[in-house]
Amino acid sequence: MIYQIRKDDFLSWLKKQREGKKVLVPTRKEEGYLFLPWVGDELDLREYTNTLKPVKDVFFPQWETLIRYRVEKEKSGEIVEETSRTEPLILFGVRPCDAKSIKLLDNVFDGEKYKDPYYCQRRKNTLIISLGCRELGPTCFCQNIGINPLSSEGSDILLVEFEDRYLAQSGSDTGLEILEQAPFTPAESKEQKIFDELNGNPARLNEAEFRSLALNNMPDFNDSVWEKLYQKCLNCGICTYLCPTCHCFDISEMTLDSEGKRVRSWDSCMYSSFTLHGSGHNPRPTGKERIRQRIMHKFNYFPQNYGVIACVGCGRCVAECPVNFDVREALKLLGVWKDDLQL
Amino acid sequence: MNAKDEMDAKDDRKIVAFLCNWCSYAGADLAGISRFQYPPNIRVVRVPCSGRVDPLFILIALKNADAVLTSGCHPGDCHYTSGNLVARRKFSLLKSLLDFVGVEPERVQFDWISAAEGNRFAARINTLTDQVSKLGVWDRWGSVVDD
Amino acid sequence: MTDTNTLSKIQEKARRLLEDGKVEVVIGFAAGTVPGKSTPSFISAKEDCESLVWDNGCSLNLAKYVLKEKRKAAIIVKGCDSRSLVNLITENQIKRENLYIIGAACPLSASCAGCQVKVPVIYDELIEDGSEIREVSTIAERRYDDVLEFEKLSAEERKAYVYGEVSKCIRCYACRNVCPACYCKECFAEKSLPQWIGKTTDIGDNLIFHLIRALHVAGRCVDCGSCQRACPMGVNLRLLNHKLLMEVGSLYQFEAGLKEDQILPLNTYQYDDPQPFLAKGGGHE
Known part of the structure; x- marks a missing residue:
């Protein structure tokens, strides 16, 4: 079922949501678009393909204080305050690839085995309104790995720009509830047809096909191809920190005198310190092992564990890598990228 | 005003002082032995030589202190011949960089104080504490407003 | 300032070094996959020398790669890369004799403001392209x-x-x-x-x-x-x-x-x- 709303009406609706909720929108900054709190001014989405930083940091911030504690002499330590941030939030303008990435992260932080209270709380309090891509950016490759740039997967509401309107599709029950009320109206069969047409050419390859390639064709752990692959990588953390699905973290204690806090922060498998043991031994001593880990985790281990590839084709790692390490090229070299697809 | 009040801290501002073992620390010692009065805002860290003071120490100290003083032997008098001379170049660059990024010049200070200059040590701490107490609240590298 | 003549000289030199067995690898740039970005390339087969480029995308400082290169290597450098090599040599991080340096003038069309050392200061062979070689033994009178x-x-x-x-x-x-x-x-x-x-x-x-x-x-x-x-x-x-x-x-x-x-x-x-x-x-x- 497709709904529709005039753009102006949508913006006034969104503006009204700011009462009681924080609304984050893609905001143009010097370095690129970032999700920032909306003050209600005119949205400038003219050159918006995607935000510089992925949307994951809304749910899983780069660093956060988990607990604060105090230790006094001859007393056992006590937790002073458990931080909880429960501010209701609306995210507008998330791209379908990023929305999908949140779905992938749910496997890790809101899965059957583990539930991360910090993540889950933010997830519960956030409404994701995504904006489908009518055009792809220069480094986007979602379609090549089986992801539809007009999919509502992972969003509560998907909007697709069409003339002076947004066509809307729900991706969750919460989304549907909103769409069923004014100012959204059910679309006529004409709009329904347009939506289907836009959606007619989704992925060039389906996800299952790509997944089976990745699971079956991935070279052996000790294959010499890894040797070739890593040479130009300088092991910075850009690709992991800007990746919407990378989710490795570290927990450290920051203490001063008798007070302290436990902080969780992003970590990156690209750093040598990531796997450094207390003994001084490092099981991933060079870039070779680290690149292999990164690629294997996304395209082999994650699908083995959760049945889905941990890459959404947003292309941030390709666009921002200082040495132009291109994951598409890497996959091609590994025999996982289908040859007939152009770079 | 009695002597005790005079001894009281101007306020609770903390000043970390990195003092070299051979000159400035001994100078502080002499100030004590000679009963020269100076305010207790200062927290002394004894280092083997001013050359041991990494600019990182100073920046880290400023996370929890309001000012830092680093002091070593006078040039030419270094126990290790040239530790303070090498340190001097580091300090020059650190100081100009801190001024550049807008840190008040009084907040990070350097000096050469010998083991014989107990009176000068006390006087130096007096002026230093005085200067620091007149500065605005130090944001501790932005952490005061954070979180 | 993409000079095909300079490029073919670079490729030719690289090919000769590999052919003569003087070096095992040539560190240079190949075409990248993102507009305006060339990508570091490690060439060990002489046939691959044709993939070398020398253009506006070659802005990265390649000297970084010499640090972890264990093979006998040639490196293609512009002015700043060569200065980094000088530093690494004087800091005993690399051995000059293990390195063959092919120098060429900086190919960036919009070079860094105030840069006065576009031509390498250290090289085994300099690919001449008519760029003015400055006397760089004096301190550049540079304004920041x-x-x-x-x-x-x-x-x-x-x-x-x-x-x-x-x-x-x-x-x-x-x-x-x-x-x-x-x-x-x-x-x-x-x-x-x-x-x-x-x-x-x-x-x-x-x-x-x-x-x-x-x-x-x-x-x-x-x-x-x-x-x-x-x-x-x-x-x-x-x-x-x-x-x-x-x-x-x-x-x-x-x-x-x-x-x-x-x-x-x-x-x-x-x-x-x-x-x-x-x-x-x-x-x-």
């Missing part, structure tokens, strides 16, 4: 306009700007990892015993990282600009580097990477070095 402009602001304004810049940082360490002057086996930023700076991206941790990074490369930075180009968040890293380049120039009359017999300014001292850091009345006047 960004620094001079910035210093006109009030202390509060300067601090607000720097805080704003570093707060963008996501601590990916790309600035450090692309920098040929940053080669510590373990960086202070990642040390855990003691953990000097927190793993957070709050302003304090970020600022200390950036100030110390700038100080650690002071007197060794050749202003190649790789750090700033690598930064995904657009942090104005070069401002701090420029300030220190300026200070090192004015206090110690030094510019890094110009001469193979250089003594780096922070490895040495003079008895009468200036002491601008002393408060009035400090020390012996």
